[in-house]
Amino acid sequence: MAQLIKLEDYVSRYEWNVYRYPSQFIRMKQDNWKEMHNLWLNDDFAHNIKTDDPEPIMSKWKSFLKPDSRKTTTATELHDDPIDLPKTENDLRYYFLDKLFPLQLKWATSTATDVSFMPNDYYENDRLKYFLMRFPDTYLLMYYPIFNVKKAPVEGNIIFISPIGIEIIHMIEKQPGTLITADGERTWLVKEEAKQETKMLSPLLALKRTEKIVKSIMNQAGIALPVSKVVLSRTNHIASLKESYNTKIIGKHEYEDWFTEKRNLVSPLKNQQLKTAELLLKHCQTTAVKRPEWESDDDEAFLSGSGEKGS
Template sequence: MEALAQLIKLQDYVSRYEWNAFRYPSQFIRLKNENWNKLIALWEEREDLSEVKVNVETSEEHHPRWKIWKRKSKSVHDEENIEADLYDLPDTKEELKRYFLDKLLQIQLKWATSTVTDISFVDKQWVEDPEIRYFLQRFPDTYLFMYYPVFNIKKAPVDGEIILITPVGIEIISQIRAEKDATIIAQNQRTWIVKENDEERKMLSPQIALKRTEQIIKSILNHHEVQLPIQKTVLAKENPIHFLEEPYQTKLIGMHQYESWFRQRRNISSPLKSHQLKTAEILLKHCQTTSVKRPEWEEERDEFEFVSDEF
């Protein structure tokens, strides 16, 4: 299972990837694959497993649950356990994939908002943001996402756009969220037009935020003598974008260009690259982080096990 890109930075929240950008991406892929293989095996043998004898501690019937990514020792990350009730697993393999990805999404959000020692207070809007789900669940796990990171430039916070670090380069994405019936008209570098039912309103050109983010990334990477191709993209999945000429080094992806754009990114088959991880490490070091210390914490363990609990 390749789906589920990795969320390495969410706004200014503390991220586990900040600790070690070389370790966690490969660890996540390994754990994801191991646990998917175990879950699919359970699903295929569900009829036999349903006959597992369970302990009855009260007059009520208790069902066995299987925990994915359960740590061998109790730690502050016990909350990351994924529990799969044998009697509630989906009926089809496709539904099982969606079930598993939704559970992993919860862990990805935890990895992007907490570490063993620190935790950030997460705004509810991010937890419920459908675009986070879209980017993470539709792209390969070798894609590293920074979702609206806040960079620390000369001791001042500067908002960035969505940054996609792939094995072959960096893509900066500015999303346009407009009504489904609206048409986007690309004009000058300052203002664009959103047209709906013969009514027009102005919007700030997404090129402004794209160029700002590009300049930040180039400045940081140049300082560290790292060279990587950078592509700027305006993305409107549900709206057409009308333009006379595409801006320099910027792709305008409206609803008519979307499928081709999406397939190209899905079809990139490559393992994680060292230069990709190095780029992620450098950019993360220049991001702002707002967090507090956990009241109590223990040293993190790397080992996970797949266990069954009987209630």
């Protein structure tokens, strides 16, 4: 599960300490997967989920599986739906990742002292879920971050920071059957079935703007992690008349190869990767307010109690 280190301009735990949270998340995820998997293998899973207690009785999961106070789903809705109970190990994996998703959003919108107000529709954002749930733990995701450039806010594209490089991604998803033609630097052509051809703004413009910001920040710090640009569509074919420099055009025919390559990357977190993430986060805009004094942070209590070894 990739890690959401920045969501728009919301306050993130990773900007507070990017060297601590990635390894903490990986360790927490692995430990709790083993616990949940063992319960499922021993037929104890349904009992734990269906307990009269409004939260699961798995101690480590109490603060992670309970509904977020900012989400509209109630505890009764969470535990009374029998369809949610996984029947196969693959179902269990999806269940597990689905329950981690709200935690990711919480970490990307709050710290021990501050909180940002995120629209509830992010809980159902399929594109964000795709990037977080389908890629390895060592990928760090910045989802449309807002950079401070000469004291002005500039919205960036999706930024994927892996142990071996950075990909700046622009997603295009039109109706199936729509053909997209990379026709030029400023405009591209869109041809829907049985409709007239129209034009769209070239995604290369936004990609180049984000690339310029990222490279400028890295160059000032002397970091040489490779940076590439990607136009990505899972649903449409993209006809490219010519390749742009350092840019991959990934349409639906190329998608599986690209996706498999990302999924197959086996590498631990790298120091240069974390240093790059830290620098990019420092140049992002953050909008937040102080957390109310009476509001506790169960996640922080759990992490503090679990120790800092290995981070």
